[in-house]
Amino acid sequence: MxxxxxxxxxxxxxxxxxxxxxxxxxxxxxxxxxxxxxxxxxxxxxxxxxxxxxxxxxxxxxxxxxxxxxxxxxxxxxxxxxxxxxxxxxxxxxxxxxxxxxxxxxxxxxxxxxxxxxxxxxxxxxxxxxxxxxxxxxxxxxxxxxxxxxxxxxxxxxxxxxxxxxxxxKVDPKLLQRYQKLSKHHDKVALAEVKNKSCQGCFITISPQNFNLLTSSENIISCPNCQRILYVRE
Ligand SMILES: [Zn+2]
Known part of the structure; x- marks a missing residue:
């Protein structure tokens, strides 16, 4: 990650x-x-x-x-x-x-x-x-x-x-800003874990393409539906 x-x-x-x-x-x-x-x-x-x-x-x-x-x-x-x-x-x-x-x-x-x-x-x-x-x-x-x-x-x-x-x-200021905005907007839950290929914030299925990006790259990906920052627990 x-x-x-x-x-x-x-x-x-x-x-x-x-x-x-x-x-x-x-x-x-x-x-x-x-x-x-x-x-x-x-x-x-x-x-x-x-x-x-x-x-x-x-x-x-x-x-x-x-x-x-x-x-x-x-x-x-x-x-x-x-x-x-x-x-x-x-x-x-x-x-x-x-x-x-x-x-x-x-x-x-x-x-x-x-x-x-x-x-x-x-x-x-x-x-x-x-x-x-x-x-x-x-x-x-x-x-x-x-x-x-x-x-x-x-x-x-x-x-x-x-x-x-x-x-x-230690967090990059721009990313922190993004986190804080999302946190405010989503009742303190700015991040959503991806489980069984679905966003645990809004339960939409993550496309295979996004899932690949999430697991194989260093990119920070947002859920296309709820905008929360996605992550997979290791
Ligand atoms: Zn979502």
Missing amino acids: NEQLKLLVNLQDLDLKMLDLEKLKNNIPKEIEQNRENFKSAEDEFKNEESELKEIQKTIRLKEGTLNDETEHLKKTQVKLNEVKTNKEYSAILKEIDSIKERKDQLEEGIIVLLDKVEIAKEKIEKSRGKASQEKKIWEDVVKTKENELKSLEEEIKKNQLEREDLVK
Whole structure:
């Protein structure tokens, strides 16, 4: 193979490799973000349960306040019982006392139900807290791994860039220009290998005449269809 063509084949391999490395590199922030979702939703669940608990506790405090008021009310009403003068008044106050007691019972029952809910909520929170911290650890591990991956990708990219700079210096400037134009036009694939006598860039069959030129001469031949520079791997 023509020495210059050999250099171009190497350049093409290097450029495609760099393209893959860049893609991997650019995907890393996305991969980190995707993994963060699990941690974030576990943390959200934990926070939601915590605020639900706070709501229940607030309701309990309100009911306890009302219960205290009713207890005071009951005491005062019971005192009034000693001061009544008529039977009618007496029975009216007894009726009031009964209804206060009924309201107190309802409040107490309500508080007991809510206290059970507090216990259940606390158990749930413990589990969610555990899960959230587990997911956080997983995410932090992912971040660490991905950051290491990124670092080694960047090193490899840099190494390839240096290699490319060296390589490019050896290529004839006119040929390099042709390569770069084709590379831009064909999504980084400026060269096409000829396999089974067909161009692997556009799959057209290469005429026997061109094939002969390609294999027996030092000429650099372009595909008559896609214009890519043709080569045969040795
Ligand atoms: Zn072609």
